[in-house]
Amino acid sequence: MQIGAYLNSMRDPAGLPAPAFIFDAFLVLTFALHILFVNLVIGSAILIVWGKIKKTEYSARLSSSLSKLLVNSVSWAIVLGVAPLLFIQVIYDPFWYTANTLSAFWALIFLAFIALGFSLIYVYYLSDGKRSVLWIILSLGLFLLAGIVKHSLAITQLYPESWPSFAVRDGLYISTGKYLHGFEIFRFLHFVIPSLAVVGVWLIFYAKYFRGKYENEYLDWVSGLGIRLALIFSVIQGIIGFFWLLTLPGDLNFIRHPVFIVALILSLIFILYLFLSYRSGNLRPTLMAILLGITVSAMSAARESLRIAYFSRVGYNLADYPVNLSLGSLILFLSTFIMGLIVLFYVATVAYRAGKGIREVGAHALGKISVYLLWLWIIFMVSIGLYNTIKG
Amino acid sequence: MYPIWDVPYLSSALIVGLISSFHVLPSHLAVGALWVTVFIEKLAYSQNRSDYLDFVKRFTLLLLIFSFVFGSLSGIGIWYSATVSSPRAISALIHNYVWGWATEWIFFLIEIATIYAYYLTLGKVDPKTHIRLGYIYAIGAWISMIIITGILAFMLTPGKWLETGDFFDGFFNPTYFPQLFMRTFLMFGISGIYGLLISSTLNYQTKIDLSKLISKIAFFGMILGGLFSLWYYKKLPAETYQIIQGLPYMKTLIKVSILSFFILLGYFLLVGFIIPKLNNFALSLVIIVIAFIGILSGEGVREGARRPYIINGFMYGNQIIAKDHPALKIKSEVQKFEETGLLTHLGYLPQNLKKITSDNRLEVGRIIALHNCANCHAFTKAGLRPLPKLLAGFNPKSPEDIDAFLSALSAFPYMPPFAGNDEERKAAAEYLFTLVSSKK
Numbered sequence: 001m002q003i004g005a006y007l008n009s010m011r012d013p014a015g016l017p018a019p020a021f022i023f024d025a026f027l028v029l030t031f032a033l034h035i036l037f038v039n040l041v042i043g044s045a046i047l048i049v050w051g052k053i054k055k056t057e058y059s060a061r062l063s064s065s066l067s068k069l070l071v072n073s074v075s076w077a078i079v080l081g082v083a084p085l086l087f088i089q090v091i092y093d094p095f096w097y098t099a100n101t102l103s104a105f106w107a108l109i110f111l112a113f114i115a116l117g118f119s120l121i122y123v124y125y126l127s128d129g130k131r132s133v134l135w136i137i138l139s140l141g142l143f144l145l146a147g148i149v150k151h152s153l154a155i156t157q158l159y160p161e162s163w164p165s166f167a168v169r170d171g172l173y174i175s176t177g178k179y180l181h182g183f184e185i186f187r188f189l190h191f192v193i194p195s196l197a198v199v200g201v202w203l204i205f206y207a208k209y210f211r212g213k214y215e216n217e218y219l220d221w222v223s224g225l226g227i228r229l230a231l232i233f234s235v236i237q238g239i240i241g242f243f244w245l246l247t248l249p250g251d252l253n254f255i256r257h258p259v260f261i262v263a264l265i266l267s268l269i270f271i272l273y274l275f276l277s278y279r280s281g282n283l284r285p286t287l288m289a290i291l292l293g294i295t296v297s298a299m300s301a302a303r304e305s306l307r308i309a310y311f312s313r314v315g316y317n318l319a320d321y322p323v324n325l326s327l328g329s330l331i332l333f334l335s336t337f338i339m340g341l342i343v344l345f346y347v348a349t350v351a352y353r354a355g356k357g358i359r360e361v362g363a364h365a366l367g368k369i370s371v372y373l374l375w376l377w378i379i380f381m382v383s384i385g386l387y388n389t390i391k392g
Numbered sequence: 393m394y395p396i397w398d399v400p401y402l403s404s405a406l407i408v409g410l411i412s413s414f415h416v417l418p419s420h421l422a423v424g425a426l427w428v429t430v431f432i433e434k435l436a437y438s439q440n441r442s443d444y445l446d447f448v449k450r451f452t453l454l455l456l457i458f459s460f461v462f463g464s465l466s467g468i469g470i471w472y473s474a475t476v477s478s479p480r481a482i483s484a485l486i487h488n489y490v491w492g493w494a495t496e497w498i499f500f501l502i503e504i505a506t507i508y509a510y511y512l513t514l515g516k517v518d519p520k521t522h523i524r525l526g527y528i529y530a531i532g533a534w535i536s537m538i539i540i541t542g543i544l545a546f547m548l549t550p551g552k553w554l555e556t557g558d559f560f561d562g563f564f565n566p567t568y569f570p571q572l573f574m575r576t577f578l579m580f581g582i583s584g585i586y587g588l589l590i591s592s593t594l595n596y597q598t599k600i601d602l603s604k605l606i607s608k609i610a611f612f613g614m615i616l617g618g619l620f621s622l623w624y625y626k627k628l629p630a631e632t633y634q635i636i637q638g639l640p641y642m643k644t645l646i647k648v649s650i651l652s653f654f655i656l657l658g659y660f661l662l663v664g665f666i667i668p669k670l671n672n673f674a675l676s677l678v679i680i681v682i683a684f685i686g687i688l689s690g691e692g693v694r695e696g697a698r699r700p701y702i703i704n705g706f707m708y709g710n711q712i713i714a715k716d717h718p719a720l721k722i723k724s725e726v727q728k729f730e731e732t733g734l735l736t737h738l739g740y741l742p743q744n745l746k747k748i749t750s751d752n753r754l755e756v757g758r759i760i761a762l763h764n765c766a767n768c769h770a771f772t773k774a775g776l777r778p779l780p781k782l783l784a785g786f787n788p789k790s791p792e793d794i795d796a797f798l799s800a801l802s803a804f805p806y807m808p809p810f811a812g813n814d815e816e817r818k819a820a821a822e823y824l825f826t827l828v829s830s831k832k
Contacts, residue, residue, distance in 0.1 A: 006739025010394065012480075012487040013713065013722040017559070026494075071456075072508050078464050079500050085471070086497070089483065090490050097394045097479035098740055104397040104476035108407070111472060115465045122457055164742035167395055171752065173745070173759050175398035175766070177476065324720055329491035329559040333498075340498035343528060347505040350521060354513045361517050367524050374531040381538060388564040 003160045004315035010094035017326035020318040023087045024304065030083035032293070032300040035191065036198060037077035038147075043199025043229075044070050045121075045140045052133040058221050064129045065206070066199075067136075071125050074118050091318055092157070095311070099156035102166050103149075104177025110149035117142035147192065148183065155182030158310045186244035193237045194296075200229030201292050205285040213357060223283050230288075231274040238267065252309045263295075263302035270295040339377060343370040393711065394479040395740050396759070398766045401775035404477030405709075405767050409695055411469040413688040417680070418463025421586050422503070423533045424579030425455050426510070428587055428609060430526035432602065437519050443598040445514065451590045452511045458586070460507065477767060480711040481702040488553075488562060489543050496539040502532040534576070541572045548698050549629060554705050557719035570624035578617035581656055584610020585683055588663065589676035603671040607664030614657050629704070632697040635806050642696050645689040652686025655679075699806040702767075708808030710764050726809055733813035734760055748819050757823030760816045771827065780827040788828055795821035 016023070044066045051063025089096040100107040120139040124131050156166065159182070166181045167173060203226030207219040248254050270291050277283055308318065346366045353361040397404050429451055436444035474482040486493070506529035513522060542563035546553065553562030587606040591599050636642045659679055663671045702709050706717065713725040729737070735746045735756065748756050761779075762771070770778045788794045798817050802809035810817055 003739060009737070009739070012483045014484060014487040014557070014720050017487065017490060023490075075460055075464070075504050075508070078468070079497075079504050082468065082500065083494065083497050085468070086486065086490060086493055089475075089486055093483050093487075097475060097483060100472070101395040101397050101476050101479055102740070107472055107476050108469065111465050111469050115462060118461045118465070119457075122461065163740045167740050168742055168745060171744075172755060173741070173762075175396060175759075175762055176400075177395075177397050324557070326488075326491065326559045329489075329495075333491040333495045336495045336498045340502060343502050343532070344505055347502070347509050347525065347528070350513065350517065350525065351505075351509045354509070354517045357516075359517055361521050364520075367521065367528075370528055371524065371531070374528065374535065377535060378531070378538065381535075384560060385564040385568065388560050389569065 003163070007094040007160060007314060007316050010098070011321060012093055015322035015324040016090060017324060018330050019323055020091050020321050022330075023091045024318065027084050027087040027091070028300045028304050029297065030080060030087065031304075032297040034077065034080040034084055035194075035300065036293070036296055037073055037080055038191075039195040039198035040202060041070065041073045041077050041195075042140065042143060042192060043195035043197075043202070044073060045136050045143070046196065047199055048136050049133050049140070052129075052136075058218055061218065062203075062222060062225075063133075067125055067129045070121055070136075071118075074121060078114070078118075091321060092307075092311070094316070095157040095160065098160070098163060099153050099181075102156060102163065102174075102177060103153060103180050106149045106177065106180055107153060110146045113142045113146040113149070117146070144192070148188065149180065151184075151188045151191065152180040152182050155184055155187070156180075158182075158307070160314050184244075184247065186240055186247055189240045190237065190244050193233055193240055195233075197230045197233035197237060198292065200226045200231075200233065201285070201288050202226070203229070204283050204288060208283075208285045209355070227274065227278045227283060231271070231278050234267075234271050234274055238271065241267075248306075251313070252306070254306055254309060257302075257305055257309065259305040260302045263298035266295050266298040336377065339373050342366075342373060346370045393734065393737050393763060396762045396766055397476045398762055398771060399477075400772045401770050403766065403768055403770050403776045404473075405695075406776050408470065408473040408477055409688075409691065411466055411473050412695075413684070413691045415463065415466040415470055416687045416691065417582060417684060418459040419467060420575065420579040420582040422455065422459035422463055423537045423576075424583035424613075425451065425459070425586070426507075426526050426530040426533065428580070428583050428606065430523055430530060431609075432605070433519075433523060433526065435605075441598075441601075443595065444602070446594055447587075447590060447598065447602055449511075449514055450593065451587060452507070452514070454586060454590055456507060456511060460504070478702055478709075478711055481707055484703060484707055485543060485547070488557075488559065489546075492539055492543055492559070492563065496536050499532045499536040499539070503529060503536065506532065537575060537579075538572060541575060542568055545571045547702070548632070548694065548704050549627070550704055550706060554715075554717065555719060557717060566629075567624055567627045570620055570627050574617055574620035574624050576617075577613045577620060580613025581610050581617060581660070582683065584613065584660060585656070585676060585679050588671050589673065589680070592671050592673045592676055599671065600668045603663050603668045604665075607660040607668070607671075611657065611660035611664050614653070614660060618653060618657075628697065631805070635697055635699055636693070638805065639696065642693055645692045645696070649686045649689040649693065652682050652689070655682050656686070700804075700808040708811075709767055710808050710811055711767075712808065712811045714808070726811075729811040730813060733816050734763060734811050735816060738763075748815055753819050754823050754826065756816075757819035757821070760812050760820040761823050764811055764820065779824065780830070783824060783828045788825060791818070791822040791825040794824050794828075797821075798824075 048063045048066050048070065051059035051061075051066070054060075117139040120135045120142070124133075124135040124139075156163075162181070166179070204223050207223035207226065211219055245255060254260055273288070273291055277288065311317075346363060346369075349363045349366065350361050353363075399407055402410075429448055432444050433448050435441060436448065471482070506525050510522065510525045510529055513525065542565075545565050545567045546562045549565045549567045550562050551565035552558070553565065555561075584606050587610070588603055591602040591606060593599075594602065636646070656679060659675075698704050700708055701714065702711070706714060708714050712729060713722060716722065716724050735741070735748070738746065738759070741759070745752055745756055745759065765771075765779060768777060769782070770776050771780075772778055773780045783794060783797075786793070786797060788797070795818050798810045798821055801807045810820075812820065
């Protein structure tokens with residue numbers, strides 16, 4: 001059996017419960033959110049270490065502030081990773097499951113790296129930053145190790161024609177999944193380098209948010225650091241991206257891919273905007289965050305297009321994945337998604353105001369609506385359940 | 393078929409089982425905790441007991457670390473371990489329930505947002521808002537249980553889904569509601585043991601008052617949870633009872649989980665109604681370990697009762713589709729593998745291992761045996777259901793004896809039929825015979 005035929009034969013016989021493009025769109029969107037928080041975690045951890053080692057008044061203060069943010073960001077990075085994890089294995093199941101089982105040991109141990117790294121961050125956080133910064137360095141190392149594992153598993157998926165040589169060595173099948181099967185430096189760096197740009201934008205937001213609460217001199221220093229980090233590391237990211245592009249297989253002709261070209265233009269606009277902001281000193285965090293979000297989403301879409309291009313080389317096309325539509329469950333998700341945004345908006349409002357030191361945060365009507373919506377969801381679901389049970 | 397993962401001594405299924413059983417503790421704590429905490433917070437305001445707020449703070453921190461570090465990651469761990477041990481089974485679940493899981497994910501987002509807000513704003517926002525945050529968390533977390541129970545229960549009792557393939561028919565299956573209520577009330581027991589652990593760290597009077605209160609909540613939760621467990625047990629399919637009766641270890645697991653249930657119940661009774669000062673940190677830890685052993689046993693029964701299936705009535709433990717599913721246009725694969733063999737479907741192997749030759753016979757036999765057996769059996773002499781020991785029990789004199797045994801596998805109600813053609817089965821038998829005859 002040729003590899004293309006094998007891949008198509010391994011698609012789940014149940015088919016997709018909705019057209020592939022819906023999963024693909026959610027995959028791109030949720031991955032962009034996930035990688036933003038992953039970058040925020042890595043970038044914050046680097047600044048925590050830098051601030052503590054540098055030991056100036058402001059850097060130490062920023063280091064301490066960021067350590068309070070870090071546990072929260074790790075949680076968000078983890079939970080936002082769940083959705084792309086789900087969607088990728090729906091539409092790319094033959095690639096996903098083969099790569100993971102071929103490196104089964106690593107596919108599991110990477111979670112242990114994250115658990116240990118997260119625990120070390122808590123050790124540091126609960127000491128109010130008094131413990132050695134070594135805990136954060138170790139944690140950073142573990143997260144990067146986890147990133148290498150995930151990166152390698154992604155690379156394994158891109159080369160199905162090499163799977164037989166990954167699976168067997170010296171005529172013996174490797175049943176323990178103890179090897180990783182690939183590492184591409186520029187691709188890996190393209191996921192890691194933006195960390196300092198993302199944390200840079202965060203710092204600009206931080207400086208705006210605490211204006212009036214902390215003294216201006218400190219906040220000016222923070223936003224100055226933020227814009228420099230955002231600009232410098234966005235430029236470096238562009239250079240890394242260029243080298244990554246050079247190392248891609250020529251037959252993909254990715255440089256002419258329309259999604260890549262759009263992503264490239266958006267990235268350049270973002271860099272230009274950062275440069276102009278740096279020159280003028282007029283920093284607008286909300287606009288900058290929106291542009292960052294658009295750029296990261298475009299990069300996520302470009303990476304997805306690259307994956308599609310790789311997979312089409314072995315005859316795998318999303319469009320011909322059979323669909324067994326499950327409209328009811330799709331509606332359940334979409335309506336819950338909208339409801340979730342309302343509830344999250346309420347919680348974010350409370351957190352935003354409380355963080356500014358406001359005790360009477362208000363928004364009670366929205367709060368009540370959030371609670372009612374949740375109860376309504378339960379009543380709705382139980383009604384379907386009872387109807388189905390009685391019918392059955 | 394996907395590549396197969398072999399775990400010496402343990403088997404890949406046990407890896408899933410261990411991670412899943414651990415996950416029960418932080419996940420049920422995550423669902424139950426804030427119902428208890430918000431109640432105690434309300435008491436703190438209404439009875440002017442600011443010392444109760446110490447409990448709220450510490451308990452929430454415990455929740456953040458235990459449930460939102462180890463709980464979150466062990467939850468993803470179940471997924472990954474299932475991915476590498478039974479990829480086709482998790483694929484079947486995901487392709488049917490992806491929107492269910494995606495819906496649950498929305499509530500994960502709500503849980504993360506509210507639990508951090510709840511922890512960080514205690515004493516910093518007005519009590520009404522703070523309690524509402526806790527309340528949103530508690531309802532959202534319970535909804536995540538409402539969702540995941542549908543998928544968990546589906547694996548043992550897929551119900552009408554086997555005919556219709558409909559999402560909701562599989563979701564609201566025969567054991568759905570009993571299992572949902574069982575988990576809902578037992579979670580108060582799990583929250584109780586962690587609540588007692590935190591109470592034991594507070595000053596004496598707070599510890600006594602809260603130990604009494606929490607034990608009472610946990611006690612009544614356990615009683616109701618126990619009653620719903622009985623309902624759940626009654627709703628299990630008839631063949632499940634045969635499996636349980638036919639396998640002595642299953643009966644032992646049931647006894648252990650019942651014993652652990654009554655130890656917990658007794659402890660809550662003592663602390664809640666008779667000797668509240670009995671509660672201390674060390675004892676609470678012991679009770680947590682006992683709860684874990686009970687859960688491990690209970691989950692072992694729930695998982696084992698599905699044998700020989702991984703999705704009851706649909707897919708065997710060796711990931712072969714067992715029966716036709718006309719509504720989803722899926723065909724049984726048993727005959728296909730008998731006729732065309734397993735090797736032609738192992739597209740991840742190099743060509744030289746896809747045909748049995750005198751040179752590769754044993755290695756190919758090993759690969760075929762791994763696909764058929766490694767999910768549930770260790771290939772080492774010791775470990776979980778170790779094949780060398782089990783096969784030695786039949787006292788085979790030659791590979792042919794093992795081949796005859798493999799041909800008759802489906803005669804055992806808890807074993808799936810052998811997947812592969814005659815030649816492959818013979819090769820597997822030759823390899824398995826080396827395990828029995830090996831002196832190592």
